[in-house]
Amino acid sequence: MSVVVCPWCQSEIPQEEGAEPEKFCPVCENELDGYRTLRIGLGDEEDEEEEEEYTGGDSSESGEDLSWVDDGELTEKNEALLRFEESVEKLLDEQDVVPECPHCREYMLEAGEAQVAPSAFRPRVPDELGQPVLEAPFSYTVYVCPACFTVQQTLSEEGRSQIARRLSQAGTARSGKRP
Structure with missing residues (x-):
């Protein structure tokens, strides 16, 4: 059987x-x-x-038409997609930091840097801290996902240092110690 x-x-x-x-x-x-x-x-x-x-x-x-393989438009689209992927790979190789997209997990391309002027940013002052967590001017890096085109911003190293310094000062002020 x-x-x-x-x-x-x-x-x-x-x-x-x-x-x-x-x-x-x-x-x-x-x-x-x-x-x-x-x-x-x-x-x-x-x-x-x-x-x-x-x-x-x-x-x-x-009666079936299987000539789609010879279709010039399809070939052109495939070549364009291949060139797109090659360009993305070259750009990613040049970057120091390559974050993952939070939505589709593809690597993101660095698109540029933006500056935030004091007139364009109104900081929040938490009661616990007594001062803003972050004050303008500061800058951030903009990343774009080449797959789903999600945009993400990451605070510059200078802005990160500013936040760390302010939060550590608040922790020492609460405990009665001075930096």
């Missing part, structure tokens, strides 16, 4: 020797022989001959 595995539901279908094989799966009732495999030749004549043997004839007899 042999066993056939249904490609759709992965059920094992026992086949008795000498009996004709099942054409449909008794579990999911899908066709066992026609798993809908698509074979595409990429220009080799040998592949076309093999495809004709597999399909039982010429693909033009079935």
